[in-house]
Ligand SMILES: O=P(O)(O)OC[C@H]1O[C@H](OP(=O)(O)OP(=O)(O)O)[C@H](O)[C@@H]1O
Ligand SMILES: O=c1cc[nH]c(=O)[nH]1
């Protein structure tokens with residue numbers, strides 16, 4: 001898996017506020033959307049386009065449009081849902097599929113409780129959205145679903161990642177031929193004994209949806 005850490009002062013500023021325990025849910029949601037849009041700028045650098053000519057009021061102009069088949073955006077519920085709007089604002093013609101996954105907080109194993117993806121993803125570029133890459137179990141399983149359906153390229157956008165999780169996802173996906181990239185705003189220090197990212201931002205789903 002290729003790794004892209006987006007090094008930008010505006011991203012760093014927003015991530016710092018997102019981490020702050022004093023940041024309330026409405027602000028957390030807004031910052032999450034803004035961060036996704038900024039990360040998506042890097043994450044879509046290799047999005048496929050096709051040549052097109054348009055007529056300006058003055059003359060014909062050659063340019064590009066997003067190519068077919070359309071890209072697929074896959075938020076991992078629950079926390080990934082907070083990233084959807086920020087992504088589709090930039091790419092309104094993308095199709096959206098859903099994965100509902102939850103980590104058992106005792107065993108840290110990920111399980112899937114909902115799946116609504118197109119049957120055939122042959123030739124499709126896919127963008128997986130999840131704010132947190134901790135042990136990596138969730139993200140590795142999500143990528144496998146897409147690869148099994150034929151996705152040709154996968155880009156994962158995570159706000160924060162743990163070094164242990166990046167290692168684990170890379171190892172778990174080592175056998176795949178499908179190109180896979182992780183775009184993140186920061187790689188934090190480590191995981192704690194409960195599988196939380198340190199310093200991280202706590203439980204992203206709870207903070208997005210006002211549980212804490
Ligand atoms: O890398 P991992 O160790 O697998 O952990 C990361 C996962 O944990 C969080 O979701 P959670 O299971 O809390 O579900 P939620 O989005 O419903 O809160 C997060 O959004 C990731 O999906
Ligand atoms: O730090 C973490 C780890 C898993 N899930 C979260 O929401 N935060």
Ligand SMILES: [Mg+2]
Pocket residue numbers: 079203204205206
């Ligand atoms: Mg959670």
